[in-house]
Amino acid sequence: MSASASESTSPPGDGDGNLVLCMVCGAPFQSTQDCLAHALLKHGSKLQKHLRKRLNAITTIFNSAQSQSERHELREALEKSKPGGHLRTVLNFFAVDLEKMKTCFEHVRNCIEKKMKGKVRVFPFGSLVTGLALKESDLDLFLEPNGNQPPLFHQHLYNTTSYFLRSSKCFADVYTIRHASVPIIRCKHQLTGLNIDFNMSNPNGTFNSRFVGELMLRNERIRELSLFLKIWAKKLKLICNGGMTSYCLISLIIVNLQVNRIVPSVKQLQSFCPPVILSGVNFAYSLDLTPPITERLTTLDLLKNFFIYYSTVNFDKSLLSPFLGGCVDKETTLGIPGGFPEYDEQQKLVHDATGAPPHAFQLDRVMCVQDPFELNRNVAKSVSVANLFYFRQCLVLAAQACSDQELTSQPEKLYDYLLFGLADNYPARLKKVLIVTAPLWFKALIKILRLFVRKKLRERVFTVP
Structure with a gap:
């Protein structure tokens, strides 16, 4: 049987140093061995095959002449940036002329x-x-x-x-x-x-876009956060077929802002304004309840919070709901009758308005992100297992970068790394590498090679029967 390897990374922000999270679904385990067994049993070898194809394609794109030229141009622009203006330089470099x-x-x-x-x-x-x-x-x-x-x-x-x-x-x-x-x-x-x-x-997209647009205007830091994350996700091919959509990413950003008490839940935003019903869905909201953001919180702080938060979320069991304003257990919320009264009520209203029973929220997907208004719509339904794995790895690397004092003290290097350097460092730094069911000749080779590598590396590599 050929040798295979499985890798686990303890995500930043995890308070319990003994916990290891599955990089596919985020399930927590007490040991790397338990996490490995779970990954092999639940996610199988197809994941590794799809992931290899994905990484090869991304590496090819990043090594292309066009991508390298773009990286060089951005570096030159960042070198000319005034102190404190590096993020604005990045946003201007990639953003379109809205007047056009x-x-x-x-x-x-x-x-x-x-x-x-x-x-x-x-x-x-x-x-x-x-x-x-x-x-x-x-x-x-x-x-x-x-x-x-x-x-x-x-x-x-x-x-x-x-x-x-x-x-x-x-x-x-x-x-x-x-x-x-x-x-x-x-x-x-x-x-x-x-x-x-x-x-x-x-017409639902017109209502959703209006809500997001007004939210972006509430504070420039929210717009900078959202625009940079969209650039980041586009450059790393996280927004793609089989991956997430731009709207899914925006929904994740909104939930993260709600978790940090920067934006109220949509349920709260609807509580003090008359309903705007279209085909049974209430698109009303009032952002007057949105509190001001403290001046000491920078856009980089918001970016760091986003990366750390989602690198620790257990996507396999979670529903990320802008309507409820946070991350909840998907089975107890949508998997049982009465767990989400507003959802049940909207399903009835849609049925009455359209004359046809609406489809239920798709709980069987690897990511469950609820539309802020259409509560039966999973905006992450297209995300595949391999792309979720890749997304989590990108989050871990980005969180590590935003927590690195050397990088954060040199913004031009930080933004270059986040947009172009993550591919150079994939996968994320490992605590352990386990080689499973290796043949005898491979075990013998490993024993010999261990004599010539540093102690730190020897302590991370193991063979498992």
């Missing part, structure tokens, strides 16, 4: 509304509204019928919009995605080069 996006939106809105002769209105949502747009961000637009329209108007609107975009010289690369859960039309705006997604069947 607004110009594109206004042009497209005028074209569509003129073509449809006032039968529709065009609303932006996504990164333009939240203010978290990066250079590669798309422009998301929702087409809303204006007034009462015939039953098949949405299908007619979809076809008319598709035909208009294909025939107009202002747009290129038009293609339709009709059979998605939310059908969209994608194209490129010729004048600005921005990619555009048209949605005309689900």
